[in-house]
Amino acid sequence: MIDLRLLREDPDRVRASQRARGEDVALVDSLLSADERRRSSGVRFDELRNEQKGLGKLIGKATGDEKAELLQRASRLAADVKAADAEREAADAETQELLLKLGNLVHPEVPVGGEEDFVTLETHGTHRDFAAEGFEPRDHLELGQLLGAIDVERGAKVSGSRFYFLTGVGALLELALVNAAIAQATAAGFIPMLTPALVRPQSMAGTGFLGQAAQDVYHLDKDDLYLVGTSEVPLAAYHMDEIIEAERLPLRYAGFSPCFRREAGSHGKDTRGIFRVHQFDKVEMFSYVLPEDAQAEHQRLLEWEKQWLTSLELPFRVIDVASADLGASAARKFDCEAWIPTQGKYRELTSTSDCTEFQSRRLSIRVREDKKVRPLATLNGTLCAVPRTIVAILENHQQADGSVRVPEVLRPYLGGREVLEPVTR
Structure with missing residues (x-):
């Protein structure tokens, strides 16, 4: 607030x-x-x-x-x-x-407008010319099926639409991504965290997810608990009702958790494959800092996201998200969008938001400095939303025979494997 x-x-x-x-x-x-x-x-x-x-x-x-x-x-x-x-x-x-x-106060430099009114800040990498390479790119679902990595048919049979199984190298690829992301975050000074997937109403409300975003949240009526859509929620509520000494800041956490989203309002969007699903795993960065340090920390989070996507050898761009697309808690948000060849456009892979004092006031998290107590600032940044990252890796690193080259950063976590090969079933 x-x-x-x-x-x-x-x-x-x-x-x-x-x-x-x-x-x-x-x-x-x-x-x-x-x-x-x-x-x-x-x-x-x-x-x-x-x-x-x-x-x-x-x-x-x-x-x-x-x-x-x-x-x-x-x-x-x-x-x-x-x-x-x-x-x-x-x-x-x-x-x-x-x-x-009331939503957070929009930063004065944020572009005004809706979803399409963002401003592109940077572009990294180049798009592959598949025509010059002599083949038509396959989409991630076809590649995933060839590799024995993705099974959406049985996901739908077991749980319904927008659910899936990651199988074989698909499961191994997820574990490799999570381990590599946590390794990068840990090297940058983040404390790794495994967080609860169920939270109380005050935790969900305190982070700002029971307002305009409430339609996307799963609620267990019998227990009055919410399934989190991001580990931002338990990481923000971790220090709820606490006073943190200034010398402990910045506090940085990297949370890994399953995430659950209804995807209300996305009817008909991204129905093929695993780009937009109801359940996925994610590595999330979260920072507690002094309010005057928030903008600098926001840039740091963005740099760590750029470092991650660059290590995955993905072409991407950075956008300054427009005001009506921010979400209630964010004063400013940057998205990193990877190029998806079969869609012919950039799609969001990571996002980082400066929530200023908005969440800390709602959650009663304060900092003590020179005997004075005041709200602090919170920021969050997605490092790896696994399914979307798998989509980008499969499509951008595919080869003519349906195999997929493994980015070097992931090879140590895949037993040194350099290529994911198609399988026969």
């Missing part, structure tokens, strides 16, 4: 942010009104409580008719205090409810 003090001091900035996100601008005025009622009712309650305490002292000294009159007055005052307390609590609840609906 944002700082209410900032809202009161510069509401136009918050309105502009809401407008850029394509969200309800009227929410700002509703929140200002609720906050004013919260503060005025708090003042009224404090005044009545002070009067009540003073009256209690007078009653203790009074006698006879004077005491009887004071007792009657105290009875009326008690009712007023109770009403004021109820009004204060109602105003506070309304303020918090509205505040949780």
